[in-house]
Amino acid sequence: MKFEGTDAYVATGDLTVAVNAAVTLERPLLVKGEPGTGKTELARQVAQAMGMELIEWHIKSTTRAAQGLYEYDAVSRLRDSQLGDARVHDVANYIRRGKLWEAFAAEERAVLLIDEIDKADIEFPNDLLQELDRMEFHVYETGETVRARHRPVIIITSNNEKELPDAFLRRCFFHYIRFPEAETLRRIVGVHHPGIKQELLATALTQFYEIRDTPGLRKKPSTSEVLDWLKLILAEDLTPEDLRREGADALPRLHGALLKNEQDVHLFERLAFMARRGR
Template structure:
């Protein structure tokens, strides 16, 4: 089955091609792009489209590669031994399965999401190379080898906070999600708000792209922030009226807190609006 997007996810032709190429090559799909461009949602919707279970491993700065395989809970075993619990004699009772183990044991091919891999230590990707290549690993405590029943479809996301090792990159199929153009963004909005007033979408998108074009903006608003903003506009008649009348006396878009996320950008937009009024 080929991935072509879903009712809830608008995938460009390039993205569809990347997903299907990674599945064909049986390589992890490494997805990069601006925050809010739907990298994590892609894996979720791939699981829906391919009728596959989704197993999500959300990476933190403290996450270690070993946690994706398994962890040995020595503290619980010590406590149980002090309490005289019989299960201490079977060490397998204290092996906690990780997300890779879950994916390997899945009764059908799963979609494994390794989300925001660049948050972890620089050695984290390299520590997974062997397991992702061979689709197996060894549990030393139980002397058991765990092998994948079905090779999972692996989606790895990164926000480019750290450079990933070359050895890891060689094993991935890479795709960068470009920020959607005006037409694609309109389709995305229609997916989230069927039947929305098109005049409002047109005017809101014009303001949205104008904000994104402002030079020196510390954080450009993303797709997810546009969706939040439109949801607020539809619930606030006054804000909707301001957007549709394109009131240039307004220094910032109405309900700007959904779009602009730090005070430096607020001050920048206010300054530009002031300069524009003086020129006018």
């Protein structure tokens, strides 16, 4: 079975090639790109398209690699021993499965999403090398070895906040999701807002790309943000004329959906001021 996108997710040709190559090679697919370009959603859509269970492991700055395997709850065992609970005699009662264990133990092949791996400590990826290579790990408290029943489809996302180790990169199939060109973005908008009028869409996207291309912008608006912006435009029943009139001499209409820090707002205020002075 090959991934070709879904009705709810517009996948470019190079992205579908990357997904299918990673599945064929049985290697993790490492997906990088700007925040909001659909990296996390890709895993969900791959799982849906291939009829697989999705197991999501969202990484935080405090996440340790061992948590993806299992955790031993020594505190609960100590408490139960003080209370005379019979469960205390079986250490397996205090082993909490991690997301990797869940994927390995799944009855059928599953999709495992390791989301935003670059948030964790730099050693986090290296600590998973052996488990991802061999598809097994050892549980020291019980003495058992957990082996994958079916090799999961592993999709790893990164916002490129820090470099990943070379040894880890070598084991992955890599794909960078570029920000979509206008035609691809039109198709994406069509999935989420199928009834939008073409003149309004053309005007909005022209203004959106002008905002993205503004020199000095600290945080460029993403795909998810333009979708939110268009949703607000439709809710307010704005016309192309509304967008053109406001965009010519002031901040973009409903700019809070696109500009996400005060520096960028001030930048557009200065540009608007200069535009009015130049008249």
